[in-house]
Amino acid sequence: MTGGGEAKGSLPRSFYEADPRDVAPALLNKLLVGRGRAGRIVEVEAYLGSEDPASHAFRGRTRRNATMFGSAGRLYVYFTYGMHFCANAVCGPEEVGHAVLLRALAPVWGIELMQASRPPGTSHRQLTSGPAKLCQAFGIGRTDDGADLVTGDKDLVIADDGLSPPQRPGNSGRVGVAKAADVPWRWWLQGDANVSRGR
């Protein structure tokens, strides 16, 4: 019995109600499932809200980042570089703006649908090997901001299929951030071909 209106197989909301530096590595080897597709999470980064100069939430709540200040277990989707979307799992208590950026997946099923959502000729390894790539492969866009990963109201959940997180994940500073470049809040599944090129 899971209770609480959880979608079948999805992680409980309590999973997300923790420090993003703990949630992030715990998300490795979980599955992003929905829209006829599934991918195993192989790379993540933690962002610590108002305490973190690199976080969108650092300078407080705005219209764009409002989802980060809401319930844990929702998806924060933002638009950047004039053409890309990236997706985060909101963590921690409400009003603190904590989140985990989903940086890369290993395709598991629905691969033909992912191919169809990416540019023609995209290789298997490049389907979901970056934060904007995986959003494109799953058809995640601005209307998915705020999607509930626990109830699956937008047909997107994170599920546990029994594979544990790696005991010894790779760990480094975060990619593409100018500020707080020293903190090692990026984790990945070592040896996985779908991890994005770091720095």
Added chain:
DNA sequence: CTTTGGATCGTCT
């Protein structure tokens, strides 16, 4: 293999 620059526009100052 690595490096560089263009694309493209919502958001906040």
Added chain:
DNA sequence: GACGATCCAAAGG
């Protein structure tokens, strides 16, 4: 008006 939690193609070694 500046600048992205990026990606890709093209150019250079």
